[in-house]
Amino acid sequence: QVQLVESGGGLVQAGGSLRLSCAASGRTFSSFVMCWFRQAPGKEREFVVFISKSGGVTTYVDSVKGRCIISRDNAKNTVYLQMNSLKPEATAVYYCAAKIGPSSTRALSYDYWGQGTQVTVSS
Numbered sequence: 001q002v003q004l005v006e007s008g009g010g011l012v013q014a015g016g017s018l019r020l021s022c023a024a025s026g027r028t029f030s031s032f033v034m035c036w037f038r039q040a041p042g043k044e045r046e047f048v049v050f051i052s053k054s055g056g057v058t059t060y061v062d063s064v065k066g067r068c069i070i071s072r073d074n075a076k077n078t079v080y081l082q083m084n085s086l087k088p089e090a091t092a093v094y095y096c097a098a099k100i101g102p103s104s105t106r107a108l109s110y111d112y113w114g115q116g117t118q119v120t121v122s123s
Contacts, residue, residue, distance in 0.1 A: 002026035002112045004096045009117030012086055016121070020081040022096030022114055029077040030054075033103045035110060036070065036081050038092035038119075045095070047105040051079060057103065064090075086121045093118050 008020040022034070035050040049060045049070045058070050067086075072079040079096060094117050097110035104110070 002029075002032065002098055004098060004112055004114035006094065006096050006114045006117040009094060009119045011120045011122065014086060014088055014121055014123050016086050017082070017084045018086065018119060020083070020094055020096075020117060020119070022079045022081075024077045024079075024098065029072075030074040031100060032098040032112075033101070034070075034072055034079040035097045035099070035104075036079075037095045037097060037107055037110075038090075039095070039116075040089075040092040043092075045107050046092075047107065048094070049081065050103050050105065052103055059103065059105065061105075083119070086119075088121045088123045091119060091121050 003025045005023050036048040037045050039045040051058045051070045051072050055072045067084050069082040096114040098112040099110045
C-alpha cells in the first residue's frame with residue numbers, strides 16, 4: 001500500500017506559476033512510476049505527465065510541453081509538478097497517482113491515487 005497526498009494547488013492568474021507536490025508514504029517510493037492526471041469540470045480525467053522510477057524518463061501530454069516540469073526526490077518520497085505560464089484551460093483538479101511496473105498514460109493502470117488538489121487559473 002502507498003498513501004499519496006497532494007498539495008500546492010490554488011488560485012493563480014493566467015501566466016502565473018504553481019508547484020504541486022505529492023508526498024508518498026507506505027511502500028518504497030522508488031518502486032513506483034509516478035504520474036499526474038487532471039480532471040476539469042464536466043470532463044474525463046486526463047493524463048498530464050509521468051516520471052519513471054529513477055526519474056530518468058518523463059512523458060508529457062502535448063498541451064503542457066514546455067510549460068510543466070515533473071521531478072521526483074526519492075529520498076523525500078515526493079514528486080513535484082512545476083507549472084509555468086498557466087492558462088485558464090489548465091483549471092482542474094490535479095491528481096497524483098502511482099503504479100508498479102512499466103510507465104503508462106492510462107489512468108486505469110495506476111493502482112494508487114491521491115485526493116487531488118484544485119488548480120484554478122483566472123483570465
